[in-house]
Amino acid sequence: MAEKRRVAIVGPAFPYKGGGAHHTTELAHRLAAAGHDVRIESWRAQYPGFLYPGRQTIDEPEGEPFPGTARDLDWRRPDGWWRAGRALRSADLVVLAVLSPVQVPAYLGILAGLRRGTPAVALCHNVLPHERKPYDRPLMKALLKRVDGVLVHSDEQAALARGLTGRPVTVAEMPAHFPTPAGGDGGGAVPVHEHLLFFGMIRPYKGLDVLLRALAASSAKATLTVAGEFWGGLDETRALVASLGLSDRVELRPGYVPAADVPGLFAAADALVLPYRTATASQNVWMAAEYGVPVIATRVGGFPDQVRDGVDGLLCDPDDAASLAAALDRFYAPGEPERLRAAVERVDHGPLWDAYTAALLGAARG
Template sequence: MYPGGSDKEPEPRAYLPDVEYIVDSANPFTWPAVGRRIRSLNPDLIVVQWWHVYWAPFIIWVKRLARRCGKRLVVICHNVDDHEAAGWKVKLRNLALGDCKELFVHSSRHRESLGEMFPAASIRMHPIPAYDAFPAPDRELPRRAGTELLFFGLIRPYKGLDILLQALARLADRDFHLTIAGESWDGASAYERIISEGGISEKVEMVNAYVSNQSAANLFARADAIVLPYRSASGSAVAALALNYHKPVVASEVGGFVDIVAPGTGILVEAGNIDALAGALSRVMDGGKWYEPDAIAATNERLTWRSLASELKRQ
């Protein structure tokens, strides 16, 4: 059900103090200990995360636990739907989320779509704030071109890496270098073919593996722009990382991007439009005043973890 190499961060978790790592979502025999810990805490609110159908059995179990304990439960839906969902995945998602009273999303568009799926639920929204608990860069990576671009995160078809590579192939004579950093769930051969046929092999580095938080910090520090050419999206943790490292974003006009990417913080383009993306990237490569650092700082001040927590707790 989960095609990635691992769902666990291999680095020390110093950036998450006072966290008890007692949940093993793939091992139901560990769940009773989670239930006992929740009962001992006697919380006002239980919060559980959803972003892949892999976690549906655990969420179903937590949902029943919350009812037995008489506790409020909010499910944060990082993906409203699996972007390449098979019919059985949709059914399992509906089983996990269908009778939840409170759901929480990170984009206004997906608040609307989730409301259509589950009209009886109370649905609240807050964009993902900057991930300010992530590490600072610990070394300066060498620059390889006038414009350094970064595509970061798990590589899945809906994220449009093929669209980005086709757009860059049209700019093959420009001075840029793209880093693709993230594990591909479907193999890399199709992307490697586009890179080769597009004549940009010397301008693209592909790191087809899980990227640690410290390595990510160094990659973001080097980048001049973060490129998110998604075909569809809900909220975006990568956009939140870009905010944290004060980097502008070139993104498709889908999902949560429309809530945080605006003139000053980046450029929005029509999803799937290779020409539009190539034009936006050409503008980035031209340099000049295509974004405003003050606008990124203002967005970070507006979208905070405190404001997210307040919205999450609100009834």
């Protein structure tokens, strides 16, 4: 029988929203289901508002909250960081979910409160942000030098981490953690809608501007829905849509998309488009698979491993509107949307989660 351990995960959980909170919660559920004694140390106030322009919390949980969740951490109370670390001294493993270098001061305070010999792993969703500030690298270097191990989600991220620390770095593919509401299609015969979807938080590295230029250049006359929170640039996006003559083809739906609205967005789409300039791992490919929707993505991060080019989706070059326009033309060739959709398969994430948790539990051992 596998060794049962006391695991503390420090990271966002409900009422915080988004991928980080979902991942923390699902990880806790998976570890607990494997027989480990798990707790989540979450936040009552995670970031100053000016550092996170979107909506930070939601009123109703999406998915099942983890019962062993405390919400005592507060960015305004550094004295509480050390106390939180001291309270975690009984853990066999402390997992620090790293979403942004802004978390590092609090995590350093927690590490200072841990007694020597309590293993800690930095679980890095991104080792460094896609859009970097001068302080990002020194902060992450300070953190990664003080933990016992690092877990990342791609070889590219592993290389970044190894450039910042001599601690062991482990790579594990990120399994699906977003809750999928009822209504997923899962493939089959579906009419071609001549409609595309761009979904999720909207930041410059995700390449929405590239998609808009590609849509204007493509011979396909598909429409597009853009659904998600804008981290700036909404007025500029509206102006770009107008300047490209796409006002009657592009619907902008700015703001957080509740889980209950997701099935309808995917049901109306022939494909999900991910025109990212850079990427690590994305849950959106797995989400599209749950709804039987092909993906058109760039060759960055984990997309080439998640999307089978010409089989269940298409790949194109990043930051290249002409390459993406050609992919849109290929996608809308006669019979192609139906053929690609028919090949989309739901993924059994149970084995992926088993491998992921095993990698995490072993990450501090090298």
